[in-house]
Amino acid sequence: MIEVQSLRKSYGTKTVLDGVDLTVRAGTVTALLGPNGAGKTTTVNILSTLVRPDDGTARVNGFDVVREPGAVRAAIGLTGQFSAVDTLLTGEENLLLMARLRHLGAKGSKARVAELLEQFDLVEAARKPLATYSGGMQRRLDLAMTLVSTPSVIFLDEPTTGLDPRSRHTMWDIVRGLVADGTTVLLTTQQLEEADQLADRIAVLDGGRIVAEGTPAELKRLVPGGHIQLQFADAAALATAADLLDGSTRDDASLTLSVPSDGGVEALRSVLDRLAAARLDVDDLSIHTPDLDDVFFALTGSDTKGTNS
Template sequence: MTGEPAVEATGLKKSYGRDPVLAGVDLSVARGSVFSLLGPNGAGKTTTVRILATLTRPDAGRVRVAGFDAVRERREVRRRISLTGQYAALDAEQTGEENLRMMGRLGGLPRRRARERAGELLERFDLTAAARRRVGTYSGGMRRRLDIAAGLVADPEVVFLDEPTTGLDPRSRRALWEFVASLAGTGTTVFLTTQYLEEADRLADRVALLDGGRVVAEGTPAGLKRRIAGRRLDLTLAGPAAYARVADRLDGIAVLRDPERLVLGVPTDGSAAHVRALLDGVDPDRDAVERFAVHEATLDDVFLALTGHSAAPAAEEAARV
């Protein structure tokens, strides 16, 4: 992960009519790493990916992918990238092997090499046994694996995965996580957008949080979680009055505020002594806190602390892609 970044964007802006989607996005992705872009509904994730993958032109800013300008040298960029969206782009009437061989031929591979490459990828993605079955008979997890394999036929330098596990069951999702991790292990750069924060936490070397068309934080998952707390003490208050009173005492300290559930969260090291000190400080009369719990901080905690809301699990509005 040295040298020029695999993906670099500076001052990226994009609007649709009078509606600004990106308001100056800066990104830098190291070669051979997994980078995850997180954000709530409408934050601009898919628009960002479309610009980086040369499908949409930015209104302003500089974009380089695989060492080439993504606006002026689109053809060179496209030769070096792969883009897999939320839904598999496969021919259901062809077999898995036929799909991969077709992608190889379309990518300019000689017939023999396209056949060899298809075999390599079917084995890598554990699809050899289903190679001669029609894709229409594949499970959702198998189709997703084949879709990613199709994007790797030309051995791209950068792979863009836009919500790759949407709609998959937990077992298929975990299996796909292993495949994504293996891509980076071979030197391929993976740019991942996801609605599952656990996915980014597990896979990404670095994470950027996008909100309101801007990057509000960037770093390693562990580093971002340390910014708010290694652990969090959640306090469930006895009622609205108790919530308001304790919230006042925790002004500037609380990293979670949920008045609907009457829950406040504060950073803690998790030790019994620190938890007791916090409880004594916020509820000296022992009449405000109904119950409490300590848990590890998550990327959702980070997002909530930095933006005031959780990352929504919905995809971006179609009008913004």
Template sequence: MSYTEARIQYAEEEGAVRVADEPMVEAIGLEKSYGPVKVLAGVDLNVARGSVFSLLGPNGAGKTTTVRILSTLVRADAGRVRVAGFDVVRDRRAVRRRISLTGQYAALDEEQTGEENLRMMARLSGLSRRGARERAGELLERFDLTGAARRRVGTYSGGMRRRLDIAAGLVGRPEVVFLDEPTTGLDPRSRQGMWELVASLAGAGTTVFLTTQYLEEADRLADRVALLDAGRVVAEGTPADLKRRIAGRRLDLTLADPAAYARVAERLGDIAVLHDPDRLLLGVPTDGSAAHVRALLDGVDPDRDAVDRFAVYEATLDDVFLALTGRTATVAAGGDAETSATAREETARV
């Protein structure tokens, strides 16, 4: 018996847990490869009912593949997944009736109006004509789209399309909503509106599974965060817990010249959580106290000739990701293997 199989068996034996305590999304030992590319290498996830859970990671880390598996679109090579209490393989239809998936780009009929799109989705969900009309009206009002209800979707802004796309996914009142990078390509105002929308979904009791590259987004919205890197979860916890792992604040040092930057970077070694040679900037964890900041400065610049200026900032999730992976969450070393591999599989399937 493999390690993953043993963990699945243990989870099944522990299945006497009360249903009310059962997570809405549970994954154990997920593995997935596309040809020679290992996209997921043993991913465990546990998402509480009515919470916002955010999966962070650089391009190619495995975020989209994870969402595809959780939402029944792709079958994992190994591992087990339960969503809303149902196995995604054995009970795929039951899972699909309880979830909504919104991808990175709106999936709407641009020749129809916003109202027509929602009524069509409602009819496909089994509602009567009257029920579809009423449900469309409810969602248009909730998503502040009543004024544009009879406009062709092709005339909508990016933010309006994203709101309508999510509204379409809520026609069937899903228990779990998967949002795969929902604010990609949106301007700051539209992104802020989307954040408010996600918060309102969770406030109404819907479980939201959010993937994003925007660390501020996860910091603002998520009850819990998992950091995915190279197909593995490298850290999980509340945003505050993760930031406390590397210290509550960060001391940024701007060095006088490239030679001073190299010298201080060597002295800091693995302590530094931020490296920006273009701006001659290094960042190190600190508790923010004057005594600790002075001790750090004395240690890295005893001759007072290397540091040009310094500043103390609150630690961010970006600092956490840098500390754990050695790079930012928006850049993946070696390119986006997940995207290209997934695209090859989808092309082959067609």
């Protein structure tokens, strides 16, 4: 649904995108993860035809963003970093305005607005002024406005910025529902948990380049520090296992052994097979892999722990 090749964009002497390649499959969520200034929003602006690239190609739903911008706009929806709702109108009026701009007609507009108000749990607040809406409600309304024309591709630019945990989880559930219905989502975020929860694939953008790409599990395996922790019943079994498993680290006080591992099935099977061959029983086992915080820090040199923007 989205194909990007050698995308470049500069503002004066500042290079924002420096040869970005990206492919997003239909009916999936791809997260663009990166620090401030990495080029995430610029990428979304180019794909949504708001900004023209300096070089490279980008196609959305089969249409070129430069040569066929009208066809691209007809296929997409965009929810930016900040709610684009009109605070002088009610929620229902905001949706009706968007429906009319999308040329749905009076009857079609009314039906679609009623459907969206129900879907986003805004029926009771539909005719109330937006001053009475919480931040989460305004964000849900903003996304509902994006969906008025049932786009096949949706760009979400840091959609949960500033939301409380409950509102954030509500937005995640909405996104999951959209993808289950076949919508393709490109999500930009600095929320590592958000990328981990929602994304089928993650592309890490830093300094205008994609520095890594893969599933969340694949990216976590790029970072050293993963291990299998084994606990034994007695010191004798622990000592035997430590001699058997090269590179392992033992803790005599807790009777545990830490064995370096990439977290994969084959690595686990190898360890268990060697223990079984030596007739060693394991009381407890756990697998520890680096999280996306570790991945982000290793790939970009930025630590986002505690970051909410």
